[in-house]
Amino acid sequence: MTPPIIVVTGMPFEAHIARGDGVVVVCAQNNTLASDLEAAMARNGARGLVSFGTAGGLRPGVTPGQWVIAQTVLDMPRQAHAYASCxxxxxxxxxxxxxxxxxxxxxxxxxxxxxxxxxxxxxxRGAAVADMESHIVARVAQAHGLPFVAARVVIDPAERSLPPAALAGLRSDGSTDILGVLRSLAANPLQLPALLRVGKDASRARQAMRHGREIVARELGAGFGAVSAGI
Structure with a gap:
């Protein structure tokens, strides 16, 4: 049996969108991601890795809903060691x-x-976007001699700061904590307009992610285009 492509996400909604023929999805936060990914590879094998999901904008003018394909992933915890994608x-x-x-x-x-x-x-560093999974995917790919690619959608623009309630609404597993959001808003109601903008941006990013995933599945078939790339 041909090994699958393993697609890595950080949030459950990203994992749901990523599902499809020819892929195994690993959804984990970055503190357990390496071990979870290694375990999935031991169970299923892998012929390539994909980092898929959202990314924060760093470059001015990169707007929510914009797809980005990484040419290089900079591993910031390791002094910005650079990994070239396939x-x-x-x-x-x-x-x-x-x-x-x-x-x-x-x-x-x-x-x-x-x-x-x-x-x-x-x-x-010249990085246009940032996320919390791609550098771990790149490390594991290099350790196993596998090709990898990072395909992400911008969720927040460089020009805006995130309000505290947006971060309070994230549980450690990436799911949404509504009570955390409400507590943060109760402590500081003035952040509500900024939080509403975050929600609008997130909705735009999610819609773009679904649309892009549908295009990839329709035009390239199973495996996130790995077969078309000769992987």
């Missing part, structure tokens, strides 16, 4: 999603919250 695989994905940006992606251990921190990361 060029042929990224080319195949960009061919069916011509509006996707080919950019450098920063892998981080925590959300980049403030507009100032986003600007600093863009200015110092």
């Amino acid at each position: 060029v042929g695989w990224a080319d195949v994905l960009c061919r069916v999603m011509p509006d996707a940006l080919r950019v450098d992606l920063a892998g981080v251990t925590a959300p980049v919250v403030t507009a100032e921190d986003k600007a600093a990361l863009w200015r110092e």
Whole structure:
């Protein structure tokens, strides 16, 4: 039996969108992701890895709903060690999603919250977006000699800071904590307009993610385009 493509996400809604023929989905937070991914590979085998989901914008002008395909993943916890994604695989994905940006992606251990921190990361490292899973996917791929690609959708723009309630609403497993949001709003009601903008941006990103996943499945078949890329 041909080994599957393993698709890694950080949140349950991303995992739901990622599902499809020819893939095994691993949904985990970055503190357990490496071990969970290794376990999935031991059970199923793997012929390639995909980092899939949302990413925070770092480059000015990159808007929610924008697809990005990483050309390089910068492992920020390891002094920005750079991992090059599989060029042929990224080319195949960009061919069916011509509006996707080919950019450098920063892998981080925590959300980049403030507009100032986003600007600093863009200015110092040149990464257009950031997420918390891609650098771990890249590490594991390199350790096993596997191709990888990171396909992400921008969920928040570089120009805006995230309100505290947005972070209070995230449980450790990536699911939504409504009570956490309400407690944060009760403590600081003035953040409500910013939180509503976050919700609008997230809805736009989710819609773009579903649409892009449907395009990839329709145009490239099973396995996130791995067969078309010769993987």
